[in-house]
Amino acid sequence: MAVHSKHPASAPPTAPVREKTGHLLLRGWCILVLVLALGGTAWVNAFGETVAAVGAIASGILSVILWIIVRPPVQWRRLPWFAVAYVAWATASLLWSAWPGTTALTLLLLYITTVQALFVGTVLTWAELVRAVASALKWVVGLSLAFELWVSVFIGGPLLPGFVIPSEPAADPILYWSRDNLFDGGRIQGIMGNANLLGSVALLAIIVFAVRLGARAPRRVTLWIWIAVSAYLLVRSSSATAFVAGAMVVVVLATVLLMRRARRPGERTRYYIAYAVIAIGGGITLWTLRETIFGALGRDSDLTGREQIWEQVLARANEHPVIGWGFATPWLPSDPAFDRWIVDHGQTVMQAHNVWVDVYLQLGAIGVALLGLVYLAFVWRAWFFAVDRPRWDLRADRPYSALTLLPTLVGAVVLVQGFAESTPLLLWGWMFVVMFGAKIKQSPHVGVGPAEQSAAIERGEPAKQAP
Incomplete structure (x- = not known):
């Protein structure tokens, strides 16, 4: 007769692994930090400069406290030292700054953004980091669409910052937080109040x-x-x-996928040559045919007045070409040095609309060189993080991870954006370069290494062996 065994071959059923409440709260805080960076000027438009500044400072202090409490493993020798050197040189500019008040205030923003980038990249694994960025982008994208819909349905006209309904038309539409264009086919600006900022965030969200x-x-x-x-x-x-x-992202993605298909030594060389030819040829074509291309996009051939801005900024920067005039990202219009210096659409311009021109004005040739090293190191590591098969022993057939594509694609967005905007120098542009750059150095393999495993243990999962 059959006998029920008291020693079954399979393991007894167990409850699924659940994340600890503390780690869930930590990840939620990281999402909020990313929302604050991606939202950019939204918080200034909604609550004013004072409230936005207090919120930014408070969030930075809280992140430092959490960092001390969590104490994630950090290889201090593998920090993004070029970014640290750039921040140090910006700090040193206090000694000769022509606008010390602006330098001090904007340095505080740079410190907070850099610390937040290192904090988020340190306490989250690669999978969690990408998931957190996706969650933050959902909030920003969703709020932008909901905001424009709310303005069109319930306000029925343009809206000024601070939720002020104008009693009469503004002197220039650039003053509006929302222009109520959702249903009339015009450009929409989202919660940032700027169509260019909305476009870059939307592109990042798609990626x-x-x-x-x-x-x-x-x-x-x-x-x-x-x-x-x-x-x-x-x-x-x-x-x-x-x-x-977006076009550059497509080119970079296609190149990475081609690189991943290489099987023989030297096969990638042909792809690199082809990529260089396409990049150089595309740049020359874009500049030569800029009138036709930007005309088709509804823009002036001088990038909507940017060339005139560059000329004025370069003329001033050439007076102090080595060390610059002093850090100021962004230019604060409340400072007499910038108030009405360059005026566009009746408003004081707050940036040079080019990363390299802006840094040359502020930190001179030394600052340009340091920023170039920051981007070069980031692009170099992000590129090989994407194209090289994960390998740390003799096994050479491990599958690629789609997550490794993100840093190099973000790098493409930041570099292209930097030719027409200075926004990559602050908020999410600077944060993502530092965050992904530090993460690649700390955890060069997705799911493998002390930082990745310690975070898994914190979630309540058992430590896993490398595949």
Whole structure:
């Protein structure tokens, strides 16, 4: 007769692994930090400069406290030292700054952004980091669409910062937080109040959601919906810079996928040559045919007055070509040195609309060289992080991870955006370069290494061996 065994061959059933409450709260805080960076000027438009500044400082202090409490493993010798050197040189400019008040205030913003970048990149694993960025982008994209819809349906006209309904038309539409263009076909600006900022964030959202799809994330139908919403905002923002950056992202992605198909030594060399030819030829073509291209995009051939701004900034920068005039990112219009210096559409310009021209004005040739090293180191590591098969022993057949595509694609967006905007020097542009650059150095393999494993243990999972 059959006998029920008291010693079954299989392990007894156990409850699924659940994340600890503390780690869930930590990840939620990281998402909020990313939302603050991606939202940019939204918080100034909504609550004013004072409240936004207090919120930024408080968030930085809280992140430092959490960093001390969590104490994630950090290889201090593998920090992004070029970025640290750039911050140090910006700090040193206090000694000769022509606008010390602006330098001190904007340095505080740079410190907070840099610390937040290192904090988020340190306490989250690669999978969690990409997931957190995706969650933050959903908030920013969703709020931007909801905000424009709210203005069109309930306000029925333009809206000024601070939720002020104008009693009469503004002197220039640039003053509006929202122009109520959602249903009339005009450019929309989202919660940032700037169509160019909205376009770059929408493009970033498409990239991140697509990477999540490639990584076989759950709720794939929802991700496709978010991609569609982001693409709609990208098109409606009508940002020429975002369109050019999107084209560069496609080129970089195609090149990375070709590189991954290489099987023999030296095979990548042909791809590198082809990529260089395409990049150089594309740049020459873009500059030569800029009148036709930007005309088709509804822009002037001088990038909507940017060439005139560059001329004035360079003329001033050439007076102090080595060390610059002093750090100021952004230019504060309350400072007499910038108030009405360069005026566009009746408003004081707050940036040079070019990363390299802006840094040359502020920190001179030394600052330009340091920033060039920051970008070179980031692009170099991000590129090989994407194209090289994960390997730390004799095994050479481990599969690629879609997550490794994100840093190099973000690098393409930041570099292209830097030719027409100075925004990569602050908020999410600077944060993502430092965050991904530090993360690649600390955890060069997705899911492998002390930082990745310690975070898994914190979530309540057992430590896993490398595959």
